[in-house]
Amino acid sequence: MRTWSALTIGAAALALGACEPTAPAEPQPAAEPVEAPRQDREPVSPTPPVVKARVTPAGPPVTVEAADDEGARRAAEVTQVHPLETQDARLFSTAGGDPAINGLITWLGLFQGPAEGWRVFRIGDFESWRVIDEAEGRVVLEVAESSLNPDTGLAMTRRKRVIVRFNPDSPQNITVTPAS
Secondary structure (H helix, E strand, C coil): CCHHHHHHHHHHHHCCCCCCCCCCCCCCCCCCCCCCCCCCCCCCCCCCCCCCCCCCCCCCCCCCCCCCHHHHHHCCEEEEEEECCCEEEEEEEEEEECCCCCCCEEEEEECCCCCCCCEEEEEECCCCCCCCEEECCEEEEEEEEEEECCCCEEEEEEEEEEEEEEEECCCEEEEEEECC
């Protein structure tokens, strides 16, 4: 249960960081509608859009001290969370590695119950990822993965898809399969 609390604290810290007052938006001309390519299924959005609003204080501030908890500090590394809609599972990323070449260590967490907590599996190290399909015991990701071109020394990024399969009832391991 402690891991869940740390993840909640990290997610709240990230959300609170977006609560700064902003200047009113400049009016923009209306864009021409563009027809999106047809897909068999709509991709699942990895993160809902942030709604910015002008706010003013409505009471005295409350001073909060830093948490003296290793779990809370580790939760601050969480950069993206995607709960799987019909399963006790979630995908999440932690910041790490070289941010110029990938840097999102991506994980699958499967909740095993209050006594055991979360069982966590590393999927990979990506530049970005998004869920494009999910079903019982399976999730499909579209990822961007960077590497250095050996001839030029410059970073190059490629997009690919991976299928992550798992047994949600008794996960001992997962499989990560390249997909087309």
